[in-house]
Amino acid sequence: MSDTTARELLSRRDRLFGKKTPLFYEDPLHIVRGEGVWLYAADGRRYLDCYNNVAHVGHCDPTVVAAMTQQASTLNTHTRYLHENILDYGERLTATLDGSISMVIFVCTGSEANDQALRIARLHTGGQGVICTNLTYHGNTTAVAEISPHGEESNSPNVRTIPFPDSYRPLDGLEGKALSDAYIDKIKAAIQSFEDSGVGFAGMIVCPIFANEGLPNLPPEFMKKSVSAVHDAGGLFIADEVQAGFGRTGTMWGHEVAGIVPDIVTMGKPMGNGFPLGAVAASAELMQGFRDRVMYFNTFGGNPIAGAVGNAVLDVMERDKLMENARTTGAYLRDGLAALAARHPMIGEIRGHGLWLGIELVRDSNSLEPADTEARDIVNRMKERGILINRIGEHDNVLKLRPPMPFAREHADLVLENLDTVLGNR
Amino acid sequence: MSDTTARELLSRRDRLFGKKTPLFYEDPLHIVRGEGVWLYAADGRRYLDCYNNVAHVGHCDPTVVAAMTQQASTLNTHTRYLHENILDYGERLTATLDGSISMVIFVCTGSEANDQALRIARLHTGGQGVICTNLTYHGNTTAVAEISPHGEESNSPNVRTIPFPDSYRPLDGLEGKALSDAYIDKIKAAIQSFEDSGVGFAGMIVCPIFANEGLPNLPPEFMKKSVSAVHDAGGLFIADEVQAGFGRTGTMWGHEVAGIVPDIVTMGKPMGNGFPLGAVAASAELMQGFRDRVMYFNTFGGNPIAGAVGNAVLDVMERDKLMENARTTGAYLRDGLAALAARHPMIGEIRGHGLWLGIELVRDSNSLEPADTEARDIVNRMKERGILINRIGEHDNVLKLRPPMPFAREHADLVLENLDTVLGNR
Numbered sequence: 053m054s055d056t057t058a059r060e061l062l063s064r065r066d067r068l069f070g071k072k073t074p075l076f077y078e079d080p081l082h083i084v085r086g087e088g089v090w091l092y093a094a095d096g097r098r099y100l101d102c103y104n105n106v107a108h109v110g111h112c113d114p115t116v117v118a119a120m121t122q123q124a125s126t127l128n129t130h131t132r133y134l135h136e137n138i139l140d141y142g143e144r145l146t147a148t149l150d151g152s153i154s155m156v157i158f159v160c161t162g163s164e165a166n167d168q169a170l171r172i173a174r175l176h177t178g179g180q181g182v183i184c185t186n187l188t189y190h191g192n193t194t195a196v197a198e199i200s201p202h203g204e205e206s207n208s209p210n211v212r213t214i215p216f217p218d219s220y221r222p223l224d225g226l227e228g229k230a231l232s233d234a235y236i237d238k239i240k241a242a243i244q245s246f247e248d249s250g251v252g253f254a255g256m257i258v259c260p261i262f263a264n265e266g267l268p269n270l271p272p273e274f275m276k277k278s279v280s281a282v283h284d285a286g287g288l289f290i291a292d293e294v295q296a297g298f299g300r301t302g303t304m305w306g307h308e309v310a311g312i313v314p315d316i317v318t319m320g321k322p323m324g325n326g327f328p329l330g331a332v333a334a335s336a337e338l339m340q341g342f343r344d345r346v347m348y349f350n351t352f353g354g355n356p357i358a359g360a361v362g363n364a365v366l367d368v369m370e371r372d373k374l375m376e377n378a379r380t381t382g383a384y385l386r387d388g389l390a391a392l393a394a395r396h397p398m399i400g401e402i403r404g405h406g407l408w409l410g411i412e413l414v415r416d417s418n419s420l421e422p423a424d425t426e427a428r429d430i431v432n433r434m435k436e437r438g439i440l441i442n443r444i445g446e447h448d449n450v451l452k453l454r455p456p457m458p459f460a461r462e463h464a465d466l467v468l469e470n471l472d473t474v475l476g477n478r
Numbered sequence: 479m480s481d482t483t484a485r486e487l488l489s490r491r492d493r494l495f496g497k498k499t500p501l502f503y504e505d506p507l508h509i510v511r512g513e514g515v516w517l518y519a520a521d522g523r524r525y526l527d528c529y530n531n532v533a534h535v536g537h538c539d540p541t542v543v544a545a546m547t548q549q550a551s552t553l554n555t556h557t558r559y560l561h562e563n564i565l566d567y568g569e570r571l572t573a574t575l576d577g578s579i580s581m582v583i584f585v586c587t588g589s590e591a592n593d594q595a596l597r598i599a600r601l602h603t604g605g606q607g608v609i610c611t612n613l614t615y616h617g618n619t620t621a622v623a624e625i626s627p628h629g630e631e632s633n634s635p636n637v638r639t640i641p642f643p644d645s646y647r648p649l650d651g652l653e654g655k656a657l658s659d660a661y662i663d664k665i666k667a668a669i670q671s672f673e674d675s676g677v678g679f680a681g682m683i684v685c686p687i688f689a690n691e692g693l694p695n696l697p698p699e700f701m702k703k704s705v706s707a708v709h710d711a712g713g714l715f716i717a718d719e720v721q722a723g724f725g726r727t728g729t730m731w732g733h734e735v736a737g738i739v740p741d742i743v744t745m746g747k748p749m750g751n752g753f754p755l756g757a758v759a760a761s762a763e764l765m766q767g768f769r770d771r772v773m774y775f776n777t778f779g780g781n782p783i784a785g786a787v788g789n790a791v792l793d794v795m796e797r798d799k800l801m802e803n804a805r806t807t808g809a810y811l812r813d814g815l816a817a818l819a820a821r822h823p824m825i826g827e828i829r830g831h832g833l834w835l836g837i838e839l840v841r842d843s844n845s846l847e848p849a850d851t852e853a854r855d856i857v858n859r860m861k862e863r864g865i866l867i868n869r870i871g872e873h874d875n876v877l878k879l880r881p882p883m884p885f886a887r888e889h890a891d892l893v894l895e896n897l898d899t900v901l902g903n904r
Contacts, residue, residue: 061560068568070581070762070769075558082560086553104555106777112551121547125538127512128752129530132501134487134508142494155496160586160754161778167619192774193593195620202773321777326554328586328754328778336496343496347628348618351532351747352587352754 057094058082076442078432086111089456089463091440100466102455103440108298108322109368110458116325119364123357130355131158137359144366146333148304150313155339157332158354162294162320163191165330166257169316170195172334172342173288179252180209183242183282185216187265187446190257190292199257209251212242216265216446217274220401220412221420232271236281243285255288255315260306263295266445267403267410275310288338294320294330295408298365299375300457302382302406309405327361328352374457378406384461385409385453388468396475398423403450407459410444411451422447426478433474439467483520484508502868504858512537515882515889517866526892528881529866534724534748535794536884542751545790549783556781557584563785570792572759574730576739581765583758584780588720588746589617591756592683595742596621598760598768599714605678606635609668609708611642613691613872616683616718625683635677638668642691642872643700646827646838647846658697662707669711681714681741686732689721692871693829693836701736714764720746720756721834724791725801726883728808728832735831753787754778800883804832810887811835811879814894822901824849829876833885836870837877848873852904859900865893 061082065073081099085092088110091099101111109116123137131138142156159165174180184190184199184206191200198208206213215223217235226234239256246253256278262268282289291314296306300322307314315338320330330353342348352358369375386402389411393399400414413423413430427449434441444452455463487508491499507525511518514536517525527537535542549563557564568582585591600606610616610625610632617626624634632639641649643661652660665682672679682704688694708715717740722732726748733740741764746756756779768774778784795801812828815837819825826840839849839856853875860867868878881889 058560061562061565064565064569065560067762068565068572068581069557069583070766072769072773073557074773074775075560080560083555084553084561086555091553091555106556107554111555112553114551117547117550120550121543124543124546124752125540127510127517127538128533129509129512129517129537130532131495131499134484134491134501134506135510136487139487139490139494143490146494155494157495161590161776163776164587164590164619171620171623192776193590193619193621194597197597197772326550326778326781326783336493340496343498346623347498347500349500350587350589350618352752355752357752 055095077435089459098438099435100439100463102453102459102467103442104456105295105300105454106321106326107456108325109365109372109374110456113325113368115368116361116364119360120327120357123360128355128357130351131353132349135356135359137356137363138354141359141362144363145331149317149333152313152335153317153333155334155336157339157348158358159330159332159350160328160352161191161330162318163193163196164350165294165318165320165332166190166196166292167193168332168348169257169290169318170254171346172316172332172338173255173290175345176288176338176341177252177254177286179246179254179287181212181246181251181253182210183212183214183239183256185258185262185265186213187216188259189264209249212245214238214242216262216268217270218265218268219271220268222271228272232274232277235271235274236277239278239281243281243287253285253287255290256282257290257292259296260291260293260310260312261296261301261405261408263408264444266412266450267408269403270310275312279312279314288315290314290316290318292318294318298322299369300378300406300408300454302375302379304375323365324358324361325365327357329358329362369457372458377459378457381459381461381464382406382409385464385467388464392468392472392475395472398426398475398478407455407457409453411453412445413449413451422449424449427451430474434470437470437474439470481521503861515885524864525861526865526889528879528885528893529868530882531721531726531880532747532752533882534751535791535798535800536882539751539794541794542787542790545786546753546783549786554781554783556777557779558775561782561785563782563789564780567785567788570789571757575743575759578739578761579743579759581760581762583765583774584784585756585758585776586754586778587617587756588744589619589622590776591720591744591746591758592616592622592718593619594758594774595683595716595744597772598742598758598764599681599716601771602714602764602767603678603680603712605672605680605713607638607672607677607679608636609638609640609665609682611684611688611691612639613642614685615690635675638671640664640668642688642694643696644691644694645697646694648697654698658700658703661697661700662703665704665707669707669713679711679713681716682708683716683718685718685722686736686738687722687727687831687834689834690870692838692876693834695829701738705738705740714741716740716742716744718744720744724748725795726804726832726834726880728801728805730801749791750784750787751791753783755784755788795883798884803885804883807885807887807890808832808835811890811893814890818894818898818901821898824852824901824904833881833883835879837879838871839875839877848875850875853877856900860896863896863900865896
């Protein structure tokens with residue numbers, strides 16, 4: 053701990069929140085100010101934020117803050133009164149999705165969005181069984197925690213996990229079509245076991261870029277075949293866009309990268325630039341079916357501030373061409389990382405899309421032994437050098453780069469220079 | 479529908495949200511501005527808000543808006559970095575609770591708070607069975623919807639409903655101690671059935687003032703006996719303070735009115751004056767037990783804006799003595815309603831605490847036949863006269879008064895005058 057204030061905050065935190073409440077870094081950071089891609093600590097140090105996707109259009113973006121303030125000063129009620137904001141926003145949001153997805157429910161968090169998606173899928177199909185991948189995290193309500201196994205088997209009869217699709221450490225050493233078919237067979241077996249147990253099949257939920265799994269390159273056609281397998285069995289396919297969505301991949305939605313159209317799309321984190329805002333979108337048939345059977349109302353979901361903030365985030369994305377920036381700066385960063393990989397054999401693979409990149413670190417390029425403690429050390433060393441990154445994946449050996457979207461070439465250069473040094477000094 | 483804009487908004491809403499999405503009043507209101515206890519519609523009409531508890535310290539309170547803006551312009555991250563705001567707020571909040579309740583988890587909504595309370599209770603006890611009342615509503619996640627029966631039996635094996643405690647239309651016509659014992663017997667039978675079915679017993683959750691049930695006057699000692707029955711069986715008692723809390727009853731918490739100390743307290747609606755903010759509070763033992771077993775993190779829960787806004791709401795409550803105002807203005811309003819009751823036999827009973835009042839309307843003071851259509855009509859007639867109220871209770875015949883807390887005598891007078899006229903014109 054670098055200073056007495058931080059030590060004191062940590063001890064107050066332990067008393068108020070409990071020990072083991074999640075915290076970043078071996079030496080936790082006491083951050084006091086944010087601006088664009090920068091975070092400023094209490095000791096005056098400046099950190100390049102390459103991690104926080106919630107501050108999507110930049111920390112404390114003035115356009116978003118102004119929209120929030122203006123609306124908060126004018127009116128903030130809820131959706132039981134008529135109001136333009138949330139309709140303008142909802143129409144704009146659904147317009148970015150496939151034409152089949154035209155209705156939306158606003159909520160406050162990604163967990164709430166995924167929880168409602170499960171309710172919609174279960175009510176629609178009459179089945180309870182949901183498939184997820186074995187390393188995923190979709191949130192933390194009672195129902196959503198069941199589909200967030202963190203590498204463990206779920207102990208709910210309503211959930212089956214399948215191994216996440218991975219072409220780097222492939223199932224049974226398979227390749228190409230045989231590999232994707234092997235993963236699809238796992239899905240089919242899970243569906244069959246739901247039918248056998250009488251639980252019935254409701255659907256499958258994935259992050260379309262498998263963010264928590266370390267952004268694996270997918271076996272060919274895996275996503276399309278998954279959707280088909282789910283649909284053939286009468287289930288619904290849910291794309292959890294809480295991490296992938298809102299232009300970060302260089303497309304508006306992660307499922308566009310995968311070339312599929314899901315039945316239900318859930319959203320959260322980047323949506324309100326830090327204002328608690330989430331949503332579930334689906335077809336009119338699914339949504340009206342839900343509304344006909346369930347009295348759903350979310351006190352804060354879709355309130356006038358949510359609409360104002362949501363619209364402001366889209367405004368800034370359009371004005372500053374942030375989705376295009378994710379493509380171009382993302383490509384630039386990726387090229388730079390490829391150049392580093394040529395010099396540093398620890399870099400086993402560079403993965404991801406746009407400004408959502410993963411760097412798999414291995415001890416040996418043949419055995420692919422995960423360089424997990426090295427990854428932890430690099431994350432902390434980068435922090436000491438003023439650059440905030442983190443790590444993900446099955447072995448916690450994948451460096452995670454997911455900066456605010458105004459991340460520019462000069463920031464990419466800083467990451468590359470420092471990563472080069474940290475990797476070289478090992 | 480009063481104007482073309484409202485008609486158009488309603489049709490856009492049906493297309494985007496679906497038909498049957500909850501909306502207030504036969505002629506929905508298109509509200510464009512709020513200030514203190516007043517709401518202003520698009521047609522220029524001003525409405526006295528006697529209903530919205532979310533705008534707890536008043537619509538668009540400038541102190542709260544300023545705190546939100548200042549923090550949103552400075553920093554908005556999450557609890558994986560150290561930050562003072564949420565610690566200051568959390569310590570201030572737990573200081574208002576019984577000394578046994580010292581830890582808190584911040585979330586974004588009342589639904590999330592109740593969902594986590596269920597997780598904590600189930601993990602701690604090892605049982606799954608939860609008791610709630612038959613008319614309650616605790617929120618809308620998959621797990622919380624199970625304990626929100628709206629008058630129907632829950633079809634979850636993990637939930638049993640008991641008839642809500644009511645001394646106006648008492649169970650089996652009983653009175654006094656015999657009545658409260660009859661309700662307690664229902665609790666004991668539910669616990670026994672959980673044990674018999676192998677589900678095990680986790681606890682009981684109630685709104686301590688039974689807000690959705692129409693604020694019934696409770697049979698003597700009902701709450702104390704409930705807590706004892708739950709504790710005797712090894713369960714936890716959860717007080718859902720989402721509607722009752724934050725000074726509205728003239729005490730800080732609804733469970734103080736009831737004279738009990740719950741094991742878990744959940745909070746939401748009024749907490750952030752419209753900013754999505756909720757919390758679960760419990761003993762260090764319960765919370766640390768949860769933290770030891772569950773990696774719980776809420777991206778937006780407890781972020782620096784949540785802390786700033788939460789603190790500002792408490793600041794305004796203290797500065798303007800709003801809890802005292804709930805007592806004095808609440809008593810004034812209640813006296814005025816008692817005077818109306820002498821002239822209007824339709825008023826069967828006046829109930830509640832502080833600025834949370836219910837007016838039971840009956841067609842006949844002997845049969846107690848609920849005046850439900852009359853109540854609906856009165857709500858709409860009051861709206862036409864510029865006063866927003868609503869109705870609750872088993873028969874939807876209880877007028878509901880729950881205004882923003884800066885509600886003053888002059889506002890109470892407006893309610894009384896207009897209610898007198900509307901009741902007199904029937």
